[in-house]
Amino acid sequence: xxxxxxxxxxxxxxxxxxxxxxxxxxxxxxxxxxxxxxxxxxxxxxxxxxxxxxxxxxxxxxxxxxxxxxxxxxxx
Ligand SMILES: [Zn+2]
Numbered sequence: 001x002x003x004x005x006x007x008x009x010x011x012x013x014x015x016x017x018x019x020x021x022x023x024x025x026x027x028x029x030x031x032x033x034x035x036x037x038x039x040x041x042x043x044x045x046x047x048x049x050x051x052x053x054x055x056x057x058x059x060x061x062x063x064x065x066x067x068x069x070x071x072x073x074x075x076x
Contacts, residue, residue, distance in 0.1 A: 001036060001037075001038065001051075002036065002037050002038070003037075003038050003039075003040050003047075004037055004038070004039050004040070004073075004074075005039075005040055005041075005042045005045070006039050006040065006041060006042045006048065006062070006071035006072060006073055006074070007042055007071065007072055007073070007074045008042040008043055008069050008070065008071060009061065009070050009071070009072050010070065011070050012061055012070065017059065017060075017061045017072075018059065018060050018061065019060075019061045019062075019063060019070070020060060020061070020062050020063065021063040022063065022065040028046065028047075028065040028066070029047055029048065029049070029050050030048055030049060030062055030065075031048075031049040031050070031052055031056075031057075032049075032050045032051060032052075033049075033050070033051050033052040033053065033056065034051055035051050035052045035053035035054075035056065036051070036053070037049075037051070037052060037053070037054060038050045038051060038052075039052065039057070039062075039071075039073060041064040041066060041067065041069060041071055042069065042071055043064065043067050043069040043071075044064065044066045044067040044069070046064060046065060046066035046067070048062045048064060048065075048071060049062065054073070057073045058073070060072070060073075
């Protein structure tokens with residue numbers, strides 16, 4: 001298991017990226033799977049994607065439930 005910090009980016013312009021936003025009353029962790037990596041917010045370090053495979057997350061942007069930062073996986 002590895003915790004990997006995501007990269008903070010500015011809010012993407014509408015239509016330029018798929019942004020996953022946690023619901024107000026929804027789960028704080030946006031994605032959960034059976035892979036080996038947990039991705040955490042690059043700002044507040046809250047877990048955003050638990051147990052996912054690296055390739056699963058290409059081209060996705062995640063809005064952090066905790067601090068509202070926009071995160072992406074480095075190298076995608
Ligand atoms: Zn955060």
